[in-house]
Amino acid sequence: MVKKKPRNSNAPIDFTSADFESYLDYSKHRSCWRHMVAHLHAQKKRMTKHEIEEIKKISEFTTPCFASLSLQSHVYSSLAKESLLHSYGRSFNGFVARLSDEEVARIADMEGVVSVFPNTKVQLHTTRSWDFMSFPEPPMGSYEGDVIIGMLDTGIWPESVSFRDEGFGPPPAKWKGICQTENNFTCNNKIIGARFYDTDNLADPLRDTKSPRDTLGHGSHTASTAAGRAVENASYYGIASGIARGGVPNARLAVYKVCWGGGCSPADILAAFDDAIADGVDILSISLGxxxxxxxxxxxxxxxxxxxxxxxxxxxxxxxxxxxxxxxxSNYAPWALTVAASTIDRSFVTKVVLGNGQTILGTSLNNFHLDGTSFPLVYSGDAANITSAMSPNIAGICFPGTLSTLKTRGAVVLCNILSDSSGAFSAEAVGLIMASPFDEIAFAFPVPAVVISYDDRLKLIDYIRTTEYPTATILSTETTTDVMAPTVVSFSSRGPNPISPDILKPDVTAPGSNILAAWSPRGLSSVWVFDDRQVDYYIISGTSMSCPHVTGAAAYIKAAHPTWSPAAIKSALMTTATIMDPRKNEDAEFAYGSGHINPVKAVDPGLVFDASEADYVDFLCKQGYNTTHLRMITGDSSVCPSNEPGKAWDLNYPSFGLSLLDGEPVQASYLRTVTNVGSPNSTYHSHITMPPSFAVLVEPPVLTFSDVGEKKSFKVIITGSPIVQVPIISGAIEWTDGNHVVRTPIAVFQQ
Structure with missing residues (x-):
């Protein structure tokens, strides 16, 4: 989710950034003293101001920490009971406690403790999208009903028609979870389980409900995108009207609410992982990082x-x-699937019609009707609130109180930047025009509003300066076709992998721009935090939206192939992805990874690149992790055979990354193994695409299989002249048997 911090880090986000999906303020740090004060209040102890200040001083040396994974009982006994906030041990062992720096050091040195680290904050990051991918809705009663998707997010709104359970049988026998029903929350045969976590007291008492119920909207949106039931005539005030559904509407949902008005706690995220694994979920979806x-x-x-x-x-x-x-x-671990965000072939256009007949095209979700009536057009820089000593530059930003109501009342106001419209709204403007580089994203506002380009902003200023009585009107939003789709949206995070550059990230891209999905009626209905309208479906953008698209596709593959490993499912999605056009995405694989997901092809990939826990352990050892650090991740008795670091090249990954220093010669060798999941008797021929300055050798160039499940290995050798000041050079290897195409991208780049 695209984010902008407000000036007050403890206040709700002001929704003036380019993201606007149910967004909160995620402070990087939250002082421990608040929790101490709350604890003392709970014990009815009255405190003086002096006592509170003393607590604050003490808390400067106290940090919420994890002590995680493999723990022995004496660790717990060494803690004061009131210091222990949460413990979990269903899938791995650990606890969360408030510790001083001295206690952290003492606990970390204890036998059996493999990791202690601070509990810093984590941030949260459709009527058309599934049809755009040519992925049809499966019939009721299909095998998806045995697949359980775990959603780690802001909860869910169970009353939404997207989560109705008509036609569903009881939960699968493998399900071992529970439904926490606090504050009138209910589960059904669609939402088969729900839990909530708030170790760090991040719940906002004004917005949050202490239950799995979603009061922000984000969790309902992601859950319905992945597995929502088909809902006819869904729209945002008539915009994007159609059938809204998830990728696997017959799959079950298990909800783990880990995010609140104050953010998302790593302690809660790990607790949710722990529970979800023990509960029996098949696929996990996590739109935060x-x-x-x-x-x-x-x-x-x-x-x-x-x-x-x-x-x-x-x-x-x-x-x-x-x-x-x-x-x-974010989320660059090779055992996880990392999803970028791209456009679909639908866009929203809002027109500004000037008094001289000229039309300016912009974007927004404007359901307001001005009936073509023209109003005075005022540039905010010309309407500074002189009484409050506001300069034209400050007024151009359109913050509340910066504009003179005498000049803006009843006018359409042009602002220099994107905002939540509160400034012009408080200045009694009838409409708002804002400039922004985020032209792929449509935002909703509480007044007639439109977002235009910076170039068009200059055209409007010129019109205002050269016209005696400039006027304008803002028309209602129209839905148009985006012939350039899919392209990776500008806000989507780019690679390379910041920790292991030779593991290409992201893995794939999926729809993440202007996605309509279910919403909480208690969530925001526009970018303005005081907009009191309620909506059941909302349109937002972000990689938070693209992630559940891939979650749904992964669940579809899991339903068809219940015994496939996580790496096999991931490989199927990557090697069958639709090739993206680098001319429309200058960051190439750093933007879209292997390409745009194709769920229909992914269910029959032909070959998969499988990997086990042992493969990832070997990868970590070669990345320089010693046995102690390795166990911080694995939580078991894994051992690195040596302390000699190596390359990541031999991890059986469905892509090839090669990071080089400027001027370093190009020379690398990779070993890969593929498993036949297609026809029993098949022969695959390799085809290489790479710029002529590079030589790519595949040995052997032909792989012949005689049985399903048979494995074959091959080596890839890349050589070439040193690259100088070249950000990325792309290629690919394709294995074809006449029916399947198994594609793995190659990316050579400078660190």
């Missing part, structure tokens, strides 16, 4: 998804919304 890259043994999603992989569960993750800058990608 850490703010900054961290080593795999310090990153909660990496640790949780590793344990899920050990138990045969694939974790589908959002790539993050820090694009278009490179090396900003």
């Amino acid at each position: 850490s703010e900054m890259p961290a080593a795999y043994n310090k990153e909660p999603v990496a640790i949780g998804s590793f344990h899920a992989m050990k138990n045969g569960i694939l974790t589908s993750c959002s790539a993050g919304n820090k694009g278009p800058y490179r090396r900003q990608i």
Whole structure:
């Protein structure tokens, strides 16, 4: 989810950024003293201001921490009872406690403790999208009903018609979970389980409900995108009207609410992973990620998804919304599936008609009707609130209080930047025009509004300056066809992988722009936090939206092939992905990975690149992890055979990455093994696509199989002249048997 921090890090987000999906303020840090004060209040102890200040001083040396994975009982006994916040041990052992720095050091040195790290915050990152991918709705009663998707998000709104359970039988026998029913929450045969977690007291008392119920909208949106039932005539105030459905509407949902108005706690994320694995989910979906890259043994999603992989569960993750800058990608662990965001062939156009007849095209979700009536057009820089000492530059931003109501009342106001419209709204404007580079995203506002390009903003200023009585009107939004789709949206985080550059990330891309899906009626209905309208379906953008598309596709494959490993499902999605046009995506594989998912082809990939826990352990050892650090991730007695680091090239991954220093010669060798999951008797021929300055050798160039499940290995050798100041050079290897095409991208780039 695209994000902008408000000036007050403890206040709700002001929704003035380019993301606007049910968004909250995720503070990087939250002082422990609040929790101490709350604890003392709970004991009815009255405190003076002096006592509170003393607590604050003490808390500066106290950090919420994890002590995770393999623990012995004496560790628990060493903690004061009130320090222990949460423990989990259903799938891996660990606990969360408030510890001083001295206690952290003492606990970390205890026998049996493999990892202690701080509990920093994590951020959250459709009537057309599934049809755009030519993925039909499966019939009721199909094998998807045995697949359970676990959603780690902001909860779910169980009363939404997207989650009705008509026609469903009881939950699968493998299901071992529970439904927490606090505050009138109910499960059914569609939502078969629900839990909520709030170790760090992140719930906003004004917005959140202490239950699995979604009061923000994000969790309902992602869950319905992955597995929502078909709903006719769904729309946002008539915009994008049609049948809204998820990719696998017959699959079951298990909900794990880990995000609140105050953010998402890694302690809760790991607890949810722990429960979900024990509950019996088949696929996990997590549309959130850490703010900054961290080593795999310090990153909660990496640790949780590793344990899920050990138990045969694939974790589908959002790539993050820090694009278009490179090396900003989230959720980069090779055992997880990382999803970028791209457009679909539907866009929303809102027109501005000027008094001289000229029409300017913009984007928004404008359901308001001005009936073609023209109003005075005012540039905000010309309407500064002089009484409050506002300059034209400040007024151009259109913050509340910066504009003179005498000049803006009843006018259409042009602002220099994208905002939540509160400034013009408070200035009694009838409409709002804003400039922004985010032209792929349509936002909803509480007033007639449109977002235009910076170039068009200059045209409007010129019109205002050269016209005695400039006027304009804003028309209602129209739905149009985007002939350029799919392209990766600008906000989608780009690779390369910040921790293991030779593991190409993201893995795939999927629809993540302007997606209509279920919403919580208690969530925001526009970008303005005080908009009190209620909606059941909302249109938002982000890799949070693309992730559940891949989750649904992965569940579809899992239903067809219940014994396939997480790596096999991931490989099927990657090697059958539709090739993206690098001329429309200059970041190439750093933007879209293997390409755009094709769920229909992915269910029959022909060959898969499989990998086990042992393969990932070997990868970590070659990445320089010693036995101690390795166990921080695995939580078991895994051992690295040596402390000699190696390359990531031999991990059986469905892509090839080669990171080089500027001017370093191109020379690399990769070993891969494929498993035949297609025809029993088949022969695959390799075909190489690479710029002529590189030589790619595949040995052997032909693979012949005589049985399903048979494995064959091959080596790939890449050589070439040194590359200098070249960001990325792309190619691919395709294996074909006349029926299947198994494609693996090659990316050579500078670090």
